[in-house]
Amino acid sequence: xxxxxxxxxxxxxxxxxxxxxLHKFRxxxxxxxxGAAEWTSFGEGEGExxxxxxxxxxxxxxxxxxxxxxxxxxxxxxxxxxxxxxxxVPGGDSTCSGQTSGDGGGVCTDHVLLV
Amino acid sequence: MHGSRALGLNRLFRGPAxxxxxxxxxxxxxxxxxxxxxxxxxxxGGQLGExxxxxxxxxxxxxxxxxxxxxxxxxxxxxxxxxxxxRDFGVAVLNGINADxxxxxxxxxxxxxWFYIPGLKVRLSDYQSKWHLRVLTNTQFSLGTARVSGxxxxxxxxxxxxxxxxxxxxxxxxxxxxxxxxxILKACEPGQLPCPPxxxxxxxxxxxxxxxxxxxxxxxxxxxxxMRQAYKAFSERTRSQWNAARVAFAFATGWRFEGSDLxxxxxxxxxxxxxxxxxxxxxxxxxxxxxFTHRPELGETSEFDRFNYGARFLTGSATFxxxxxxxxxxxSGTNDDTNDSSGLWSAGVEFRVAENLWISTGLGSRFGTLxxxxxxxxxxxxxxxxxxxxxxxxxxxxxx
Numbered sequence: 454x455x456x457x458x459x460x461x462x463x464x465x466x467x468x469x470x471x472x473x474x475l476h477k478f479r480x481x482x483x484x485x486x487x488g489a490a491e492w493t494s495f496g497e498g499e500g501e502x503x504x505x506x507x508x509x510x511x512x513x514x515x516x517x518x519x520x521x522x523x524x525x526x527x528x529x530x531x532x533x534x535x536x537x538x539x540x541x542v543p544g545g546d547s548t549c550s551g552q553t554s555g556d557g558g559g560v561c562t563d564h565v566l567l568v
Numbered sequence: 569m570h571g572s573r574a575l576g577l578n579r580l581f582r583g584p585a586x587x588x589x590x591x592x593x594x595x596x597x598x599x600x601x602x603x604x605x606x607x608x609x610x611x612x613g614g615q616l617g618e619x620x621x622x623x624x625x626x627x628x629x630x631x632x633x634x635x636x637x638x639x640x641x642x643x644x645x646x647x648x649x650x651x652x653x654x655r656d657f658g659v660a661v662l663n664g665i666n667a668d669x670x671x672x673x674x675x676x677x678x679x680x681x682w683f684y685i686p687g688l689k690v691r692l693s694d695y696q697s698k699w700h701l702r703v704l705t706n707t708q709f710s711l712g713t714a715r716v717s718g719x720x721x722x723x724x725x726x727x728x729x730x731x732x733x734x735x736x737x738x739x740x741x742x743x744x745x746x747x748x749x750x751x752i753l754k755a756c757e758p759g760q761l762p763c764p765p766x767x768x769x770x771x772x773x774x775x776x777x778x779x780x781x782x783x784x785x786x787x788x789x790x791x792x793x794x795m796r797q798a799y800k801a802f803s804e805r806t807r808s809q810w811n812a813a814r815v816a817f818a819f820a821t822g823w824r825f826e827g828s829d830l831x832x833x834x835x836x837x838x839x840x841x842x843x844x845x846x847x848x849x850x851x852x853x854x855x856x857x858x859x860f861t862h863r864p865e866l867g868e869t870s871e872f873d874r875f876n877y878g879a880r881f882l883t884g885s886a887t888f889x890x891x892x893x894x895x896x897x898x899x900s901g902t903n904d905d906t907n908d909s910s911g912l913w914s915a916g917v918e919f920r921v922a923e924n925l926w927i928s929t930g931l932g933s934r935f936g937t938l939x940x941x942x943x944x945x946x947x948x949x950x951x952x953x954x955x956x957x958x959x960x961x962x963x964x965x966x967x968x
Contacts, residue, residue, distance in 0.1 A: 454777075455767060473689045475705055477746050479753030485764035492761045499750055500692070514764050520753040520787060522795055524740060528650065528683055552650065557799070558791030560784045566767050 455514070458544040460567035461537050466507040468517070469534040472500055476523035476553070478531050487512035513567045519549055521559035528552050533563050628878045628895045629857045632818035632841040635678055636728030637710035640820035640839050645676030645712060654684045664713060670828040671723040675713040680705065696741050706732040716824065716867065723828040724836060728820035734844075736812035745802045752794030758783045810884065811853035815844040824866055837863040852883040857895075865903060873901035890917040 460466070472478050479499045483492035484506050496504025506515075521529050528550065535545035549561035633639040635648070651657040657679060664675040682688060682704050695701050708730040716722040732738075739745045761783070765776035806812075818841045823833040838861075845855045859876040863869055878895035896911035921927050 455765075455773065471689065472691060474683070475690060475692055475695050475740055477692065477749040477753060479750065479757065481757050483761065489764055492764060497757075499753070512767070514767070516761065518758060518761075520756055520791055522749040522753055522791060522798075526650065528680070530683075554788065554792050556792035557795040558788055560787045560791065562780065562784065564780075 455564050455566050456544065456547070457568045458535055458565045459542045460509065460511055460513070461542075462510045462567075463508050464537040465505050466509060466515075466567075467536045467539075468496065468504045468506070468515075469532075469536065470498070470500075470502050470504075470517075471532040471534070473530040473532055473548070474523075474528065476521050476527070476529045476559075478529075479520045479522075480531075481518045482506075482515065483518075484509060484513055484515045486510060492516060509567055511568055515565045515567070517549070517563040517565075519561040519563075521551075521553060521561060523553055523557050523559075525555050525557045526552060527557070529559055529561075531561070535565070627876070628880060628893060629841065629843050629859065629876075630845075630855060630880075631814075632730060632816045632843050633728070633820075634708070634730065635676075635710035635712075636730055636818040636820035636839065636841070637712045637726035637822070638676065638728075640728060640822050641712055641714045641724055641726040643676075643712065643714045645674070648676045648678050650678055654686075657684055661711075664711070665830070669830060671713050671725060671825055671830060673713055673715045673723050673828070675711075677709075677711045679709050681707060681709050692740070692746060696743055696746070702735075702738070702741060703731060703733060706735070706738075710820075718868070721827050723825050724822055725825060725833075726820055726822035726836075728818060730816065730818040732814075732816050734813055734815040736809065736814065737806060739799065739802050742802065742806075744805075745798065748798050748801070749795075752791060752798060756787050756790035756794060758787060811845070811847040811850075811882075813844075813846050815842075817842050834866065835864065836866055837861070848881070848883075851885055852881060855880045855882070862901075870902055870904045870906070872899055872906070874899050887920040888918070891915065 468482055470478075470480055477499070480497060480502070481494065482496040482504055483494050485492050487510060495506040496502070498504075507513075509515075515535075517533055519531055521531075523529060529552070530548050530550040532546070532548050534541055534547075536542060547563060549563050551559055551561055553559040638645060649660045649663075651660045660677050664672050664677070666672050682690070690701050690705050695705060710726075710728040710730070712726050714724050714726070716724055735741070762776050762779035766772045819838070820840075821838040822836040824836045826832040826834070840860050842858045843855070844857075845853055848854055855878075857876070857878040859874075861872075861874040861876075863872055865871040875898045876896070878893070880891060880893040882891045883889065892913075892915045894911065894913045896909065898909040900907050917929060919927050
């Protein structure tokens with residue numbers, strides 16, 4: 454689901470990933486300027502991390518993909534914060550959460566439209 | 569006490585048929601007797617309270633109940649709600665109450681309370697290094713309701729908590745295991761994403777959502793496959809730790825609500841369990857259990873207190889296994905003169921004499937049950953049996 458996040462097109466975007474539950478998280482981040490035909494990777498890692506991208510024009514999209522591993526049928530939660538100039542932008546604080554499968558795996562995505 | 573299992577043990581120690589049985593069947597019955605018993609189905613109504621009157625064969629617990637509230641109620645819910653956020657938790661609890669303010673029957677909830685503590689984050693690295701965080705995050709609450717047997721309008725409510733104080737077999741506390749997940753999660757990242765959608769075009773947004781969903785499903789399948797392999801590898805790596813230390817405690821209590829009216833609650837007693845296991849060198853394990861049950865007089869159930877205890881020593885190697893077990897039960901505080909105690913002991917040994925050929929034997933006795941004089945007699949005439957596989961291996965496995 455695409456969610457809007459306020460953006461200053463002249464300022465770098467800072468994506469901050471914080472793990473909040475006892476799972477192994479592996480994430481990958483992409484952005485796409487308006488009208489782009491494909492995504493461009495700007496960060497990946499495991500656990501927690503900070504990744505910068507931009508500045509990006511309004512109408513750009515970002516996608517954070519998170520793979521999750523842990524105990525079966527357990528609730529997982531990871532926080533994604535988008536900030537500019539050290540301040541979380543309106544709409545820029547969200548959590549990716551769900552429940553792992555009976556085997557302990559999970560997938561979570563966060564799709565953002567910069568406005 | 570659960571019917572089928574108690575019947576098996578009683579027959580084992582009392583019935584002449586068993587004495588004529590093979591040793592293999594004796595050991596099999598012993599093994600089965602140590603498995604958790606199936607509880608009454610939720611739809612059949614709860615069995616809160618124990619069967620009034622008689623004392624049945626005590627049982628040996630190798631673990632405390634995962635959801636003590638459901639054991640307290642005597643039900644096995646067909647579906648359990650596991651809320652993933654504070655709001656979901658509130659909604660789930662409210663779903664247990666109907667529009668008239670009465671309890672809903674058949675409600676079952678299981679949750680980790682730490683998940684709802686605002687601002688509390690527990691990182692995996694902290695979990696692996698700090699005991700108190702492992703205890704906190706492994707604490708489980710369970711809450712359930714069940715129809716009262718013989719009174720469809722009334723409802724029993726059970727609440728339970730389970731604490732894992734020590735578990736050396738926890739994979740998420742094992743750095744090697746969690747490190748191995750990195751490769752799996754990385755390998756299951758999407759190779760290619762669908763083209764970015766045009767946010768102004770609903771059809772294109774729908775196309776993107778559909779394609780992304782397909783890629784997510786493929787990634788989920790990939791991760792699940794990897795997780796199965798990782799857990800299997802962990803199990804094989806830690807097989808030598810079959811006798812690892814574990815300690816867990818559980819508590820449950822409950823109330824009976826006449827007419828399911830929240831204002832008409834009567835306390836229905838409590839249950840506690842404590843089970844611990846400790847390694848004995850590389851070859852053995854000692855398991856101890858304590859359990860206490862208090863039931864007030866309620867409906868058809870007489871008042872009683874029951875104390876269960878047990879200990880099992882288990883040794884194992886590639887060619888030799890043995891166990892010695894003692895379980896006992898004491899009932900007191902009854903108002904129908906059924907105070908009593910009973911106990912069981914049993915033992916077994918087996919040797920591997922050749923590939924796929926085990927020779928084994930076992931025996932046990934019963935003492936001080938009900939009004940009978942204390943007695944001890946050999947079961948199965950201490951006979952020997954042959955088997956193609958280790959029978960005591962199952963006992964070791966159930967302790968893992």
